[in-house]
Structures are given as structure tokens and as C-alpha cells.
Amino acid sequence: MPPSISNWLWSERFWLPENVSWADLERPPPGVEYPRLRDIFIALPLAVGVFLLRLLFERLVAKPCAHILQIQGGVPRRAQSNDVLERVYQSKACPDTRQLEGLSKQLDWDVRKIQRWFRIRRNQDRPSTQKKFCESMWRFTFYLGIFIYAIRHLWVSPWMWDTRQCWYNYPFQPLSPGQYNYYIAELAFYWSLMFSQFTDIKRKDFFIMFVHHMATIMLITFSYANNMLRAGTLVMCVHDASDIFLEAAKLANYAKYQRLCDGLFVVFSISFFLTRLVIYPFWIVYSVLFESWEIVGPYQAWWLLNGLLLVLQVLHVIWFYLVARIAVKAIFKGKVSKDDRSDIESSSDEELKSKTPIQTLKPKDNGLNGNLNGDAHDH
Numbered sequence: 460m461p462p463s464i465s466n467w468l469w470s471e472r473f474w475l476p477e478n479v480s481w482a483d484l485e486r487p488p489p490g491v492e493y494p495r496l497r498d499i500f501i502a503l504p505l506a507v508g509v510f511l512l513r514l515l516f517e518r519l520v521a522k523p524c525a526h527i528l529q530i531q532g533g534v535p536r537r538a539q540s541n542d543v544l545e546r547v548y549q550s551k552a553c554p555d556t557r558q559l560e561g562l563s564k565q566l567d568w569d570v571r572k573i574q575r576w577f578r579i580r581r582n583q584d585r586p587s588t589q590k591k592f593c594e595s596m597w598r599f600t601f602y603l604g605i606f607i608y609a610i611r612h613l614w615v616s617p618w619m620w621d622t623r624q625c626w627y628n629y630p631f632q633p634l635s636p637g638q639y640n641y642y643i644a645e646l647a648f649y650w651s652l653m654f655s656q657f658t659d660i661k662r663k664d665f666f667i668m669f670v671h672h673m674a675t676i677m678l679i680t681f682s683y684a685n686n687m688l689r690a691g692t693l694v695m696c697v698h699d700a701s702d703i704f705l706e707a708a709k710l711a712n713y714a715k716y717q718r719l720c721d722g723l724f725v726v727f728s729i730s731f732f733l734t735r736l737v738i739y740p741f742w743i744v745y746s747v748l749f750e751s752w753e754i755v756g757p758y759q760a761w762w763l764l765n766g767l768l769l770v771l772q773v774l775h776v777i778w779f780y781l782v783a784r785i786a787v788k789a790i791f792k793g794k795v796s797k798d799d800r801s802d803i804e805s806s807s808d809e810e811l812k813s814k815t816p817i818q819t820l821k822p823k824d825n826g827l828n829g830n831l832n833g834d835a836h837d838h
Contacts, residue, residue, distance in 0.1 A: 473759040474685050479630060484686065491633045496684045502643050506650035513597050513651065521593035528714040530589050538580040541566075544573070548580050592713040599706035602699050605644055609696040612637040618689045622746035625689040626754040638688045645695050646679045671774055678767045685760055690751075693743050694768070701731040728786035735775040744768050 471480050484493045525531075538544075543566060547554060554562070554577065563570045612635075618624035653672045656665070675698075682691035704727035711720035748765055755761075 475630065475760070476755055476758045484630065487631075487633070493631070494634050494639075494683050494686050494688065496680075498639070499643065499646065499680065499683050502646040502650060505643065505647035506654065509647050509651040510655060513655070516597050516600070517593040521596040522589070524596065525589045525592045525713075528592075530592050530713055531587075536579055537583060538576050541576065544576055544580070548577065552581055553577065588713050592710060595706045595709040595713070599703065599710060601648060602702045602706060605641070605648070606696065606699040606703060608637075608644075609641055609692065609699065612641060613692060613696060616689070616692075619693065622690075622693070622742065623750050623754065625687075625693075625746060626751045629751075629755050630686040632686055632689065634686075634688065638692060641692060641695070642679060642683055642688065646676065646683075649675050649679070667774060667777065671771070674767050674770050674774075678764065678771075681760065681764055681767075687764065690743065690747055694739070697734045697739050697743060700734045701727055704730055725786055725790065728782050731779060731782055735772075736779060739775065740772055744772065 469481070475481070475484075485495070487493045544562065547558065547562065551558070559570050559573055562568070562573050566573070613619040649672055653669075653676065656668060656672065678694070679691065682688065682694075704723055708720050708723035708727055711717075711723055744765075747768060751757075751761065
């Protein structure tokens, strides 16, 4: 990278508070270590390892569990071979009425027969319940494990109970092994989600989850680079908490434990509201916006980081709207309805009647990570 671009990209006046330089962070006192951006680059090769670990987990752990619960992979009915319809399908999976009538004249087929062909062809590409079960079990396992690890680390950290501790003596705050491991694990996981999003189940909130993953990766990287780790660990922990119940609800749904699914989804809705719409904005974002302003003072990167936090909050509001619609149906109708995001972009009316309950709910995140994406975080 040319020196001029490097100097512009890593300008101390942008990334660090006034009168602080990168050299100050490169020379910590004896026995103390500050974050160095180059140390976090290991997350990229680790993301490949996380993705491979996921494949092994799904094959060796999740799939046997699916067999025990009698969740079969299933072999979808295959559409009759037809080159003309296949070419149309590759460009548009749900042709409109005009296209259907044109195909009917071209092939001398009844319109309903052509509609049935497209429906069967779409079902061929739709993932099986077993595949969705394995995907959710992987995310459930990761979120549960990383949340337990985070709570063990944060429980004895003074900034969990007094957020003003996040800013005292900032940015000269020592990096602990627990913080480093937590950051690397989360960053590697979200990079793996960024890659796998293009191969996982396609959902309506694909773009929202893409924005969520990008904002999350940028937040993790930037907060590490300028040593905003204390607030960063709080943000990540809050986001992981509700995703555990989301993935657990989906697992219960795929296993056809409907009452358990409904109960877990209501618990997820409550935990999502408390963590993402109460604790996150009024505890963490408040601290980053106002307490840091009072103790440290604003600087250029401060505005960027707060902007990313507010982007996540906007996504939280969108996702909670979708979650609340489903939760209200679960409470008043006694059964969780299908996820408004769906597993695919479009379906015929006949297909909509046969949708299974909460087929994926990323992220965060959502996607809820988790997403409401089933994904994703959302994060």
C-alpha cells in the first residue's frame, strides 16, 4: 500500500483521541499488552477453519441428532426434464401470467401444468428440514458456547456493572487473554457467516443480513484497533443472548415439538426485546454516546463507531417488528406461524399454504443474526 494512502487510512487524528498516537499504544508498560490490529488478522484463516468445523459438526453431530429425532433429509420430487422451462426457471423462478401463457402456446401445455412444473422445480432447490436443522444446531451450539465464555469473563469485569469503567484511562487499557480470545472467536464466526451466507438457505432478508454482518465485522475490527474492547465485549454478549433461544425454537420446530417451539419463541421474543431494545440502546449505546463524551471526549472515529452502533439499532427495530408479529400469533392463536422472511424469495399461493412454522427466523443477527435470518447474529 502506498505510504500516502496508508497514512490517510490510519491517521491518528481519525482513529485516536487527541494527544494519543499509535506509538503510544505500541509501547505498553512492562507486563501490559495493548491491542495491535495485525494480531486480529488471524481471524480470516480461522474463519475458514470455523466453516470447516461447521461442516464436520453438521455431519458428525447434527445429522445423527436429526436421525434420532426422526428428521429425514427427504428426496424432493423432480420436475420433468424440459430445456425450455429450465432456461426460463434459471432467469425467473416464478414467471408471471403473461410468460405462463406464452410458454403454454410454445409447448402446447396447459397453464396449470406449467405452474405445477415450476412449483416442483422450486421445491427441488428448497433445502430439506434436516439441512435447516443442522444449520440451526450449529448456530445454537456456537451462540451458547460463546455466551457462556463471555459471561464468565464479564462477570468479574468491573465495566459490566459500571459502564463508566469502559472509558477511564482510555485508550491505555490492558488487553486480557479473555478479551482477545472472545474477539477472535466472534470475528472468525462472523467472517464465516459472511462467506456461508451465499451458500446457506436463501431468505428474504438476505440484504439486511449482509448489512448486519458487514456492520458487525467493521464494529469488531474498529473497536479492536482503537482499544474500545470493554464496550465491544458488552455489545457482542448482548447480541448473542437472544440468539440462543431463537435457534432453540427453530430446532424444536424442525423436530415437530410445537408447544416447546411456541414457548421458546415467546422466550426469544422477550429476551430480544430486553437485550436489543432495552439493554443495548439504554445501557451500552448510552455509555458510548454520552459517558465516553464526558470522560474521553469525541474524536473522528468516535462518530463512525457510534454510527455503526445506531445502524445495528435500526436493524433491531426492523427485526423486532417481524418477531412481534409472529409472537402475537403464537400467543393468541396458540401456534407460531411461518416466518415472514421465508426461506425463498417468492412462492405461489399454493406453496404458501403448505409452509412449515417459523421456517428460519440474524441478524443479527439478524440476525437476528441470527438472525432473524436463521442466520443471522444477526449477530
